[in-house]
Amino acid sequence: MARAQSSSQTSYETGTAEGPLDIINLYDLEAKAREVIPKGAFGYIRGGSGDEWTLKENTRAFDDRQILPRYLAGFDAPNTEIEILGSKLDVPLFVPPMAAHGLAHVTAERGSAKGAGDAGALFCAQTLANVPLEDIAKANPGPKWFQLYFMEDQGVNRELIQRAKAAGCTAIVFTVDLEWPDNREADERNNFVFPESLTFPSIPNAPVGASLADLGDIFKKDLSFADIEFIARESGLPVVVKGLLTPDNARECVARGAAAIQVSNHGGRQLDTVPAAITALPGIVEAVDPDVPVLLDSGPRRGVHVFQALALGARAVGVGRPTLYSLALGGAPGVQSMFETLKEEFQLAMKLAGCASIQDITRRYVT
Numbered sequence: 001m002a003r004a005q006s007s008s009q010t011s012y013e014t015g016t017a018e019g020p021l022d023i024i025n026l027y028d029l030e031a032k033a034r035e036v037i038p039k040g041a042f043g044y045i046r047g048g049s050g051d052e053w054t055l056k057e058n059t060r061a062f063d064d065r066q067i068l069p070r071y072l073a074g075f076d077a078p079n080t081e082i083e084i085l086g087s088k089l090d091v092p093l094f095v096p097p098m099a100a101h102g103l104a105h106v107t108a109e110r111g112s113a114k115g116a117g118d119a120g121a122l123f124c125a126q127t128l129a130n131v132p133l134e135d136i137a138k139a140n141p142g143p144k145w146f147q148l149y150f151m152e153d154q155g156v157n158r159e160l161i162q163r164a165k166a167a168g169c170t171a172i173v174f175t176v177d178l179e180w181p182d183n184r185e186a187d188e189r190n191n192f193v194f195p196e197s198l199t200f201p202s203i204p205n206a207p208v209g210a211s212l213a214d215l216g217d218i219f220k221k222d223l224s225f226a227d228i229e230f231i232a233r234e235s236g237l238p239v240v241v242k243g244l245l246t247p248d249n250a251r252e253c254v255a256r257g258a259a260a261i262q263v264s265n266h267g268g269r270q271l272d273t274v275p276a277a278i279t280a281l282p283g284i285v286e287a288v289d290p291d292v293p294v295l296l297d298s299g300p301r302r303g304v305h306v307f308q309a310l311a312l313g314a315r316a317v318g319v320g321r322p323t324l325y326s327l328a329l330g331g332a333p334g335v336q337s338m339f340e341t342l343k344e345e346f347q348l349a350m351k352l353a354g355c356a357s358i359q360d361i362t363r364r365y366v367t
């Protein structure tokens with residue numbers, strides 16, 4: 001894979017708008033965001049790897065199943081509250097970890113963390129954030145987790161884990177599918193590098209003005225199950241293993257200390273042609289003990305997608321790119337309104353399918 005040339009960009013201009021969004025659904029966001037996010041950054045956010053087969057399949061695969069409603073269920077207002085690994089949420093939705101929210105808006109992760117929290121969704125702070133972890137935690141009024149890209153330097157891993165814990169993060173999300181970034185051709189075409197003005201304060205030795213491949217050089221390349229044990233021991237917090245797609249792999253991770261599994265293919269940005277997350281979900285749910293929460297990200301855009309994922313056993317559903325698009329278009333209130341749009345669709349799906357609470361959404365409701 002060719003690496004982007006380092007550029008000498010000194011300033012980077014992106015969204016400053018603040019306010020709720022005028023959208024009918026989440027699909028409306030991409031075209032609007034394209035107009036406000038600089039080309040290279042937009043390509044980085046939107047793009048997938050290779051032929052983008054998995055990227056497209058992630059949303060398409062929801063069409064493989066249909067919802068089976070149960071009428072006359074006798075309620076009028078569904079309850080969408082859940083608790084997952086001790087985090088109480090108003091909706092079973094979360095922001096999965098995404099690098100560099102500063103590409104989308106001047107408030108960076110402060111805006112997205114506040115918007116998600118104000119909507120009652122969980123926020124996952126990331127290793128590759130453009131503002132310090134403590135600032136993200138301060139901006140976020142709700143529960144939060146921390147995603148770790150495991151570094152070669154164990155000292156940095158230890159420090160990140162301790163900082164996350166001190167900042168109030170209550171679980172560590174261990175991403176296992178990006179030891180090497182896959183080929184994302186939009187980034188090659190656009191010669192994309194993270195702008196020099198957007199730094200990664202959580203990583204002391206992060207290269208400046210670098211491509212993802214350059215940044216990836218500081219990630220540990222020989223990740224193993226022992227790393228789950230290390231994170232669990234160091235943090236004393238539940239470890240969520242993110243990026244799994246097969247039942248045997250999920251079982252192995254749980255046996256080595258994972259408290260939860262996040263079914264994900266990195267939004268179609270890593271190994272192309274792997275299955276959609278929603279396709280992989282049922283096998284993983286079946287493989288692990290019912291006490292082990294399974295989450296899903298990669299592809300959901302509709303309330304009915306959230307409903308389907310929950311019916312197939314996911315406890316909560318992550319929404320990636322729409323968060324960055326809505327951040328670009330409206331800062332924290334933009335993100336909040338995106339989540340509210342999705343929540344309204346999801347509540348309507350619950351009402352029409354006949355589910356009064358999250359616990360009611362079972363396998364019975366999908367083909």
Ligand SMILES: Cc1cc2nc3c(=O)[nH]c(=O)nc-3n(C[C@H](O)[C@H](O)[C@H](O)COP(=O)(O)O)c2cc1C
Pocket residue numbers: 044045046058096097098099126127128147175242264265266267268269297298299300318319320321322
């Ligand atoms: C711009 C961007 C940056 C990402 N950066 C990270 C990251 O730093 N760590 C990580 O675990 N996943 C990362 N991901 C993957 C997301 O956590 C998530 O799996 C994916 O976005 C979900 O798919 P969706 O965007 O289709 O909803 C990134 C995704 C995007 C779009």
